[in-house]
Amino acid sequence: EVQLVESGGALVQPGGSLRLSCEASGFTFSNYWMSWVRQAPGKGLEWVANIKQDGSEKYYVDSVKGRFTISRDNAKNSLYLQMNSLRAEDTAVYYCARGPLGCCSCSSCSMAYWGQGTLVTVSS
Amino acid sequence: EIVLTQSPATLSLSPGERATLSCRASQSVSSYLGWYQQKPGQAPRLLIYDASNRATGIPARFSGSGSGTDFTLTISSLEPEDFAVYYCQQRSYWPPLITFGQGTRLEIK
Numbered sequence: 001e002v003q004l005v006e007s008g009g010a011l012v013q014p015g016g017s018l019r020l021s022c023e024a025s026g027f028t029f030s031n032y033w034m035s036w037v038r039q040a041p042g043k044g045l046e047w048v049a050n051i052k053q054d055g056s057e058k059y060y061v062d063s064v065k066g067r068f069t070i071s072r073d074n075a076k077n078s079l080y081l082q083m084n085s086l087r088a089e090d091t092a093v094y095y096c097a098r099g100p101l102g103c104c105s106c107s108s109c110s111m112a113y114w115g116q117g118t119l120v121t122v123s124s
Numbered sequence: 125e126i127v128l129t130q131s132p133a134t135l136s137l138s139p140g141e142r143a144t145l146s147c148r149a150s151q152s153v154s155s156y157l158g159w160y161q162q163k164p165g166q167a168p169r170l171l172i173y174d175a176s177n178r179a180t181g182i183p184a185r186f187s188g189s190g191s192g193t194d195f196t197l198t199i200s201s202l203e204p205e206d207f208a209v210y211y212c213q214q215r216s217y218w219p220p221l222i223t224f225g226q227g228t229r230l231e232i233k
Contacts, residue, residue, distance in 0.1 A: 035222070037168075045160070045168060045211055047222035059219050062125075095167055108174050109215040109222060110158035114167035 002026040002113045004096045005100045009118030016086050016122070022079040022096030022115060030054075030074040033099030035111055036081050038092035038120075046092075049081065050099060050109070063089075093117040126150055128212050132153040136233040145228045147212035152192045158213040159188055159197045161206075162227075167209065172197065191194035199230075205230050 008020040020036070035050040045049050049060045049070040067083040079096055097111035127150040145147055147157065159172040170179040172188035175195060185200040199206055212225040 044227045045162075045213075045224040046214075047224065049221070050222065059221055061221070104215065104220045105218060107215070108156040108158045108213070109220055110170055110173035110179075110213060111168075112170045112173075112179055114169075116167055 002098065003104075004098065004113060006094065006115045006118040008094050009094065009120045011121045011123065012071035012086055012122050014087060014122055017082070017084045018086065018096055018120060020081040020083065020096075020118060020120070024077045024079065024096075024098070027098070027113075029072075029077040031101055032107065034070075034072060034079045035097045035099050036070060036079075037095045037111070037114075039070045039095070039117075040089075040092040043092075046093070048090050050104070051079070054105070085122070086120075088122050091120060091122045093119050126153060126214055126216050126223055128214055130210075130212055130222055130225035130228045132228060134229045134231060136231050137202055138233045139202050139204055141202050143197075143202055143206070143230060145197040145199075145210055145230070147190075147195040147197070147225050149193045149195075149214055152173075153214040153216070156215045156217075157188075157193045157195050159186075160211045160213060161208045161211075162211065163208045171210075176232070202230075204232075206230065 003025045034111045036048040051070045067085045071080045096115040098113040131146045155175040157175045161166040162168045176188045
């Protein structure tokens with residue numbers, strides 16, 4: 001059974017930092033693109049970042065470029081999101097999601113499995 | 125940046141009826157479009173990928189169609205568990221950036 005379990009969400013002050021983790025199981029983690037997607041309270045879904053199987057390609061939504069860093073450790077079956085210079089508008093539930101097997105640019109790069117999310121609240 | 129516009133914002137129907145949800149892209153996304161269902165307090169669930177392919181375990185009453193800029197998610201006969209929010213999602217050609225539509229809320233009439 002595919003499982004994705006996020007952790008690391010917390011209340012943090014504006015300008016602060018946080019590192020989210022996602023532990024994967026039930027599939028060969030190193031074969032899949034992985035993404036972070038967030039959802040602000042009462043709002044829609046917003047893709048944040050994705051990373052290729054070997055970590056050689058990483059992409060971000062403009063609003064987090066230069067502040068957030070996505071990374072992965074295939075030996076630990078884990079995905080990470082380092083978030084710096086946090087702002088109130090970063091407040092959201094952050095989901096870890098599994099992307100496609102193989103190629104992202106040859107498909108809709110849709111995400112078939114999702115974790116239950118971890119809440120990040122940025123407030124003073 | 126490709127913008128996805130979903131319509132209607134809210135759709136009110138009864139169980140057993142047919143639901144037709146629309147997603148329009150600001151420029152062509154070929155067939156690189158997915159659809160998701162989200163219920164309150166739950167993570168999204170992938171329904172359709174590559175415009176018309178049902179994801180694993182998705183009932184046959186869900187179908188997707190379209191290419192280019194206009195896409196449709198059809199639920200042939202609504203079940204009580206289908207009332208939820210639905211999002212479309214696209215992947216831009218290069219770099220492979222992902223965007224979601226704003227969602228359509230499907231509510232019980």
